[in-house]
Amino acid sequence: MLRNIRKEELKEQIFLQSMALFQEKGFDNVTVEEITRACGIAKGTFYNYFPKKEAILLHLGMLQMESAKESLKRYDNLESLKEKLNFLFQDLFARFSIYPDLARLTIAEMMRSSLLIKAELSMIESFQSELEVLIEEGKKKGQVVEQLTASDVAAVVAGVYFYCLMVWASSDMSADEMRATFERRFEVVWGGICPKLDGEGE
Template identity: 50%
Template sequence: MLRAARKQELKEQIFIQALKLFGERGFENVTVEQITLACGIAKGTFYNYFPKKESVLLHLGKTQLEAVNDSIRRNAGVPDLKDQLMLLFESLFQRYDERPEMIRLMISEIVRSGLFFLDEMSLIQLFRNALVTLLEEAKRNGLLPEQAASEDIAAVLTGVYFNALLIWLSADPASERVESIFRRHFDIVWSGIRPEGAGDR
């Protein structure tokens, strides 16, 4: 367990150092050797965690997916579907609050390069699938009508999430947190998702 935690810490350290270098020099101008020097590790150690430099940019999406699955497991007993969903999305926004400038840089680099489109689409599909699982469980627990289309609701929620990210990326960094943008938009679509007669559930 301790060994796994240490490995995760080192992977995170490599990720953060690489993002700093990308921010200072631009993604294309940073080499794996420069990243390893900044981290004080051997090249082989880098490749143990990331098969290539581009993989660093996909690390956030993978850790966000882990956060989604952890949130679903941790909050399975929460009796309100809206609360379950907000706890899930809050777990994602925590990362943006920790290092907003680096996260902005990373997302912008992924969008700009287009190199990772298929990888990102695979992660997005897994994200939607996780939401479908949560929504199907909500149906079984009577928190969502049986006739509700879980796949469509998951697609809408995914769209709201990524739209909030794009608005945040294009705004003044000091203007508003991405979570605030998402909450406003989520509240608008929630009225279409919420079961009739369920009050604020």
């Protein structure tokens, strides 16, 4: 157990040190040798954690996926689908608030690289699948319009989230402003997802 914690701490150290170098010099100008020298580790140790330099940029996305799964477990006992989704996205945005510059750099580099975009799309699909299960449960409880499919709803909600991230990465808005933008747009989406009460909207 202690060994696993140390391994995760070292992986996080490599990630943060690498991102600091990427931010200072640009992703393309940083070598694996520079990263290992800055971390005080052997090159072989680096490759034990990251098969190649590009994999460092995917680490943030994987952390977000782990965070999403942990959040879904944490809020599983909540009855309201909307509450579950709100808490889930609050947790996801929290990491961007902690490391805004690193997160912005990661997203920008991933959008620039076709290789990284393919890997990111795979993570997005995985995230949508997690949302789909959640939304299907909400649909069974009558919290989602019956005619809508869970997969379509999940794709729209995930689309709003990732679009906000991309806009944020290429702008000067703060992480809090990004979160607020998402929350406003999620309310618009929710208005189309949630079944109307009798007489509502007439």
